[in-house]
Amino acid sequence: MSTSSYYVPEQSRWPIIASLSLGLLAYGAGMTFNAMSAGGSSIGPYILGAGFLVLFYVIFGWFRDVISESQGGLYSEQMDRSFRQGMLWFIFSEVMFFAAFFGALFYVRTFSVPWLGGEGEKGVTNMLWEGFQATWPLMVTPDPAQFEGPKELVDPWHLPLLNTVLLISSSVTITIAHHALKEGHRKKLELWLAATIVLAIAFLYFQVVEYIEAYTHLGLTLQSGIYGATFFMLTGFHGFHVTLGTIILFVMLLRIFDGDFTPKQHFAFEAAAWYWHFVDVVWVGLFIFVYVL
Amino acid sequence: MATVDIDLPHVKDHDHDPHHHGPAKGLGRWLFTTNHKDIGSMYLIFSLCMFLIGGLMALVIRAELFQPGLQLVEPEFFNQMTTMHGLIMVFGAVMPAFVGLANWMIPMMIGAPDMALPRMNNWSFWILPFAFLILLSSLLMEGGAPNFGWTFYAPLSTTYGPPSTTFFIFGVHIMGVSSIMGAINIIATILNLRAPGMTLMKMPLFVWTWLITAFLLIAVMPVLAGVVTMMLMDIHFGTSFFNAAGGGDPVLFQHVFWFFGHPEVYIMILPAFGIVSEIIPTFARKRLFGYPSMVYAVASIALLSFIVWAHHMFTVGMPLVGEVFFMFATMLIAVPTGVKVFNWVATMFRGSMTFETPMLFALAFVVLFTIGGLSGLMLAIAPVDFQYHDTYFVVAHFHYVLVPGAVFGIMAGVYYWLPKWTGHVLNESLGKFHFWMSFVGVNITFFPMHFVGLAGMPRRIPDYALQFADFNSIASVGAFIFGLSQLIFVYNIIHNARVGEKATAQVWDGAHGLEWTVPSPAPYHTFSTPPKVD
Numbered sequence: 001m002s003t004s005s006y007y008v009p010e011q012s013r014w015p016i017i018a019s020l021s022l023g024l025l026a027y028g029a030g031m032t033f034n035a036m037s038a039g040g041s042s043i044g045p046y047i048l049g050a051g052f053l054v055l056f057y058v059i060f061g062w063f064r065d066v067i068s069e070s071q072g073g074l075y076s077e078q079m080d081r082s083f084r085q086g087m088l089w090f091i092f093s094e095v096m097f098f099a100a101f102f103g104a105l106f107y108v109r110t111f112s113v114p115w116l117g118g119e120g121e122k123g124v125t126n127m128l129w130e131g132f133q134a135t136w137p138l139m140v141t142p143d144p145a146q147f148e149g150p151k152e153l154v155d156p157w158h159l160p161l162l163n164t165v166l167l168i169s170s171s172v173t174i175t176i177a178h179h180a181l182k183e184g185h186r187k188k189l190e191l192w193l194a195a196t197i198v199l200a201i202a203f204l205y206f207q208v209v210e211y212i213e214a215y216t217h218l219g220l221t222l223q224s225g226i227y228g229a230t231f232f233m234l235t236g237f238h239g240f241h242v243t244l245g246t247i248i249l250f251v252m253l254l255r256i257f258d259g260d261f262t263p264k265q266h267f268a269f270e271a272a273a274w275y276w277h278f279v280d281v282v283w284v285g286l287f288i289f290v291y292v293l
Numbered sequence: 294m295a296t297v298d299i300d301l302p303h304v305k306d307h308d309h310d311p312h313h314h315g316p317a318k319g320l321g322r323w324l325f326t327t328n329h330k331d332i333g334s335m336y337l338i339f340s341l342c343m344f345l346i347g348g349l350m351a352l353v354i355r356a357e358l359f360q361p362g363l364q365l366v367e368p369e370f371f372n373q374m375t376t377m378h379g380l381i382m383v384f385g386a387v388m389p390a391f392v393g394l395a396n397w398m399i400p401m402m403i404g405a406p407d408m409a410l411p412r413m414n415n416w417s418f419w420i421l422p423f424a425f426l427i428l429l430s431s432l433l434m435e436g437g438a439p440n441f442g443w444t445f446y447a448p449l450s451t452t453y454g455p456p457s458t459t460f461f462i463f464g465v466h467i468m469g470v471s472s473i474m475g476a477i478n479i480i481a482t483i484l485n486l487r488a489p490g491m492t493l494m495k496m497p498l499f500v501w502t503w504l505i506t507a508f509l510l511i512a513v514m515p516v517l518a519g520v521v522t523m524m525l526m527d528i529h530f531g532t533s534f535f536n537a538a539g540g541g542d543p544v545l546f547q548h549v550f551w552f553f554g555h556p557e558v559y560i561m562i563l564p565a566f567g568i569v570s571e572i573i574p575t576f577a578r579k580r581l582f583g584y585p586s587m588v589y590a591v592a593s594i595a596l597l598s599f600i601v602w603a604h605h606m607f608t609v610g611m612p613l614v615g616e617v618f619f620m621f622a623t624m625l626i627a628v629p630t631g632v633k634v635f636n637w638v639a640t641m642f643r644g645s646m647t648f649e650t651p652m653l654f655a656l657a658f659v660v661l662f663t664i665g666g667l668s669g670l671m672l673a674i675a676p677v678d679f680q681y682h683d684t685y686f687v688v689a690h691f692h693y694v695l696v697p698g699a700v701f702g703i704m705a706g707v708y709y710w711l712p713k714w715t716g717h718v719l720n721e722s723l724g725k726f727h728f729w730m731s732f733v734g735v736n737i738t739f740f741p742m743h744f745v746g747l748a749g750m751p752r753r754i755p756d757y758a759l760q761f762a763d764f765n766s767i768a769s770v771g772a773f774i775f776g777l778s779q780l781i782f783v784y785n786i787i788h789n790a791r792v793g794e795k796a797t798a799q800v801w802d803g804a805h806g807l808e809w810t811v812p813s814p815a816p817y818h819t820f821s822t823p824p825k826v827d
Contacts, residue, residue, distance in 0.1 A: 005821055006486065008407045011317055011325035015416035022470065023423030026463035030427070033459050033529045062412075078485060082409040085481040093473050093515045100519025100549055104534060112542035121612040128537060138540045147531075147539035222530050226540035229532035233523070 007074045014062040021058055024051030067260075067268075080267055087271045091278050094241070098282055101237065105230045105289065109136050113226070116142055141225035150228060151219035156291035159210045163203050164287050167242075170199035171280045174249070174273050184263045186256070193253050196276070200246040207239050234290055241279045248272045315817050324419075327411035328817065329396045332418050334714070336393030337707070339421055341783070343385030344700075346429075348776050350378040355738075355772035357755050358765050371755035372440035373432065379443025380461075383561065384468055385425050387695065390703045391564040392417075392475050395503050398710060399479065401808040401815060402497045404488025404824045409481035413474050420471035427464040431457035442753055444554065447535035447546035451527045458528065462521045469514045476510035479503055488807070490826035494588070497806055498581065501588050502567030505595045509556045509563075512599075517553040520546065544609050551602035559598045562662075562694060563591055565702025566633060569655045571806075572709050573637050576652035577644030578803040583636040590629035590636075597626050607678045616675045623673035627666070634663055649801070650724030654705035657697055657732050665693030668743065683753075686746025692739045696775075701731075704782065711786060712800045716814030717793030723785045730778030737771025 028051050031044025069075065111120070117134020118126035126132060129142035141147040154160060177192035214220040222232050252272050255261065261269055316322050316331065326332060353374050357365045366374070396414065400407055408414045431438040436455035439445065450458055483504045487496070496504075523546075526532040533539020535546045574581045581587065603611060603619040611619075637659050646652075668690040672678050681687060712718050741764035746752075750761045757765065796813040807826070811819050 006406050008411055008818075008821075009327050011321065012327060012412045012415070013325050015412050016324045016419050018416050019419035019423055022420055022467045023427070026423070026427055026467050027460070030460035030463050033525070034456050037529050038456070081485050082481045085485060086410060086413075086477050089477045089480055089511050090473075093477075093511045096512050097515035097519055100516040100552075101523075103516075103552070104519075104523065104545055104549060107545050107548060108540065108542060112537070112545060113540055116537060116540065122610060125537070141533070141539045143538035147533050147536075222526065222532050223539075226533050229526065229534055229539070229541065233526065233532070 006076065007069070007079050009069070012062075012065070014058055014065070017054060018058045018062070021051050021054035024048070024054060026051075067255075070265075070267075071260075080265075083267055083271070087274060091274060094278065098234070098237065098285075101230065101234050102285065102289065105234065108226050108230070113138055137227045138225050139227075147223060147225045148219070150214075150221075150224045153218065153220065153227075154210055154214060154231075154291065156287070159206050160287055160291045163206050163210075164283065166199050166203045166206070167280050167283050170196045170203070171277055173199065174276050178269065178273055181261060181266055181269060182263050190253070190256055193249065193256065197246060197249050197253060200242060200249065204239065204242060204246065207235070207242075231290055234286055238279065238282050238286055241282070245272070245276050245279050248275065326415055327407070329400050329408045329411065329414065330714070330815065330817065332408075332414050333393045333396030333398075335418050336389045336396060336421075339418070340386050340390035340393060340703075343381050343389070343425065345779070345783075347378050347381035347386055348779065350374045350381070352772060352776050354378065355769040358757070359769040360766060361757055361759055361762050363756055366755065368755045369437060369440060372442075372753065373438040375753050376439045376442055376445075377428070377432070380428065380439070381425070382695070383443060383557070384465075385421070385428075387561045387699050387703070388472065389421060391503075391506070391561070392479075394499075394564065394568070394703070394706050394710070395479055397714060398808060399482055399500055399503060400486070401713075401811065401819055402500050402806060403483065403486065403491050404807050404820045404826060405482055405486035406818065406821045406823075408478050409486055410478050414478050417471045417475040417478065420467050424464045424468040424471065427460050427467075431460050434460070444550060445524075446550070447524060447527065447543050451524050451535055454528070459525065462525050465521050466518055469518045472510050472514045476507035476514075479507040480511070483507075488820065488823035488826050491807075494585065495826065497567075498570035498584070498587055498591075499564065499567035502563040502570075502591050505591050506560050506563045509560050509595055509598065513553040513556040513560075516549060517557075520549040520553065523549070544606070544611075547606045547609060548603065551605045552599075554605065555602040556595070556598040558691075558694070559594060561699045562702075563595065565658065565662075565699050565706075566591060568702045568706040568709070569637065569658050570633075572651050572655040572705055573640050573659075575709075575801050575803040575805070576649060576655075577641045577646050579640055579644040581636070582639035582642075583632070586632055587636055590632040593629040594626060597622065597629075601626065604673055604675075604678075607675045608682045620673055620675040624670065627670055630666055634659060634666075645803075649708075650719070650721060650728055651705045651709035651801075653725065653728045653732075654701045654708060657728070658701045658705060661693055661697030661701070661735070665690055665695075665698055668693065681746065683751055684746040685742040685750045685752055688752050689739050689742035689746055692742070696739065697732075697735050701735075704731075707786065709801070710808075711790065712793075712796035713808060713811075713813050713815055715790040715793075716796055716812075717790055718796045718800070719785055719789045719793055723781055723789075727778055727781040727785060730781065731775055734771050734773075734775030734778055738768050738775055739771075741765070741768045741771075 024047050028044050028046070028048030031042045032048050033044075035042035035044055111122075113136060114120050114134045115122040115125045116129065116132055117123070118132075119134060132142045133140065137153055138149060140149045173192050173196040177189050177196060180186075180188035180192060220231065221228050249272055252269050255268070260266075316328065317325070323331065323335060353366060354371065357363070357371055396408065399405070434455075434457040436457060438457055439450070439455065439461045441449035441454060445454075445461075483496070483500055523532070523534040527534050527536065533541040535541050535543045537543065570581055570587060601619055601623045603615055604623045607616055607619075648656075668686070672681055672687065672690055708719060708724055745757075745761045745764045748761065750757055798812050799809045800813060801809075807820075807824065808815075810824075
């Protein structure tokens with residue numbers, strides 16, 4: 001382990017402002033959602049909006065400070081390891097977040113839906129809705145008056161397959177970009193990173209098309225029973241992560257245009273690439289367990 | 294723990310390095326700080342405030358239960374009190390106290406200059422006051438605060454929850470963000486900032502237990518975020534995760550919740566194991582018996598915690614194979630736990646024991662935590678749990694592991710390390726007085742709950758059948774003794790932290806480890822150049 005001194009930053013105003021923004025976001029979201037469900041109006045959306053503005057201000061300011069410290073040569077190799085470990089554990093926490101939703105999906109498929117249909121050890125629950133047939137995907141819910149099931153499902157071999165190809169290709173292109181960065185080929189780096197972003201935006205575009213199709217033609221919505229719930233929560237959170245990842249990659253591209261990163265020192269780029277591979281792997285899980293099987 | 298011989302470069306002249314200076318002045322010091330000691334202090338003070346607020350709620354509950362019938366509060370408010378008491382004690386008192394201790398002690402114990410990511414450290418702390426402001430403000434909202442118990446089972450919390458549930462959900466989200474960032478920081482500090490020579494198997498046990506706890510936090514806090522998000526969607530967007538009418542399942546809630554919840558209870562006890570494993574060797578003046586087995590035991594407990602969650606749900610209607618699996622997996626935990634208790638006792642065996650306040654709390658921890666562990670073993674037996682489930686026996690069990698377990702562990706740690714933080718020795722007589730009052734109070738409060746529980750008194754109700762009256766009034770008296778005796782603690786730390794006798798660097802004559810090589814109070818920056826550990 002290094003014996004050189006470790007960089008301990010001076011006092012910083014960013015954390016407390018970031019905490020304020022999370023407080024505003026939480027309180028504003030609470031008010032907004034409650035007013036939405038109760039059908040009234042509230043100042044919630046303004047508090048929520050203020051929270052977002054403060055959050056953006058913090059993200060800009062905090063990252064600007066960190067980048068200039070890094071460029072100022074304040075960070076040792078040991079600091080670099082702290083950042084790397086931090087990012088890896090953060091991605092692990094994200095994996096566990098998705099695991100909760102995948103777990104829910106597996107549980108309803110394997111246990112609760114068959115039980116409601118009268119199969120298995122707890123099949124007695126079929127007496128709640130006699131005549132309910134367990135199928136997966138669940139097209140007819142136990143109580144169709146309350147939760148109308150989907151009419152049709154998304155065909156995995158059209159848009160989702162295309163999206164799989166797009167996302168896996170983007171993992172390849174970002175790896176090419178990373179190698180170009182390490183070898184110092186700036187033009188190649190810009191090109192392949194830009195290609196990654198184009199693929200990402202194409203993915204998001206098709207995802208939106210799919211959602212519109214699901215809501216307008218297929219009757220597949222958040223309210224269409226447990227299939228719709230797991231479908232939209234899993235693909236929705238994934239889409240949200242892809243959006244974040246795309247923004248991160250775009251920022252990386254801007255920094256590269258600005259002349260940032262050297263073949264040896266480019267942790268931000270690597271972190272972005274790790275994150276991108278993570279959303280890619282989650283998608284493969286989604287494609288298999290939500291769309292195909 | 295291996296004996297640590299140190300070469301001391303610590304208090305070097307502070308003038309050559311721009312980062313070496315004392316704390317900033319005024320409120321800004323606390324708002325903008327990046328210093329692990331400042332942040333540790335803030336966590337501990339925050340936790341103490343929450344402990345007192347949550348404690349007041351417990352006293353409301355015990356006052357109402359002093360005799361049968363409804364005396365003081367409405368049943369609706371009683372439910373809010375049980376819920377808020379649980380949430381505040383778990384997320385506001387116990388967890389932040391351990392993070393505070395980690396902040397203060399881990400860098401000093403491993404010879405690090407600070408935490409790995411000091412600004413994120415400040416952020417982790419300052420989220421908490423906002424989160425708990427939101428949670429506490431729900432008491433004033435229309436429909437009242439959350440009233441479904443700290444486990445917030447669906448559909449109580451979804452279909453039948455008050456409007457403040459939405460605020461509760463977002464509050465949980467941001468305190469989860471705080472916990473995850475705090476845990477990442479602790480792991481990165483331990484894995485990356487150890488002084489040269491401080492190998493993993495030389496680390497003090499408190500550091501080891503926190504390394505494993507941090508892993509648990511990163512693994513399960515996101516699952517908690519997931520389950521409250523599903524609740525949010527069920528409440529506001531018409532999904533049917535926990536509604537069987539749409540093909541979901543209320544039991545799914547319990548599975549996801551307890552997948553978080555069981556590791557969570559170990560998050561609240563493992564650091565206490567670490568503290569006790571520091572204190573007992575000091576006052577027995579012997580090395581910790583079986584250091585490697587202690588490390589492996591903690592690691593096994595942590596891994597097992599992922600496969601025992603459904604023992605909280607034996608009566609919910611699981612397949613038989615599930616009941617049996619979760620029953621035996623749970624009993625398996627008794628093995629590593631037994632290893633730990635054995636090692637603590639073996640450490641004391643033929644030691645030159647003295648009984649200062651930290652040691653008293655540590656000893657009470659060993660005895661009373663074991664009682665809680667044994668009642669846990671009883672609850673793990675599925676067929677027997679059919680009788681105990683949701684009775685006061687469960688309340689007695691988890692209060693034995695949390696109050697004389699986690700909370701005594703924290704207090705032992707505070708009494709043990711406070712002289713290092715403030716430079717002043719606490720008043721021993723007051724400390725012992727506090728200990729004995731707490732010890733007696735805790736047992737008067739929680740021991741009778743075993744009896745009323747076995748006799749069938751259900752938990753979370755404001756009124757009860759007459760035959761439970763005597764034991765309940767005894768428990769209430771105990772609760773007030775315990776509650777009031779905490780004021781001695783508050784007085785002792787606030788008063789003697791300023792005017793108490795000056796402490797030496799080593800403070801306790803049996804103490805070993807890096808943190809005892811720096812002066813008391815510890816300078817604002819310690820180990821800006823890593824010490825050498827042989």
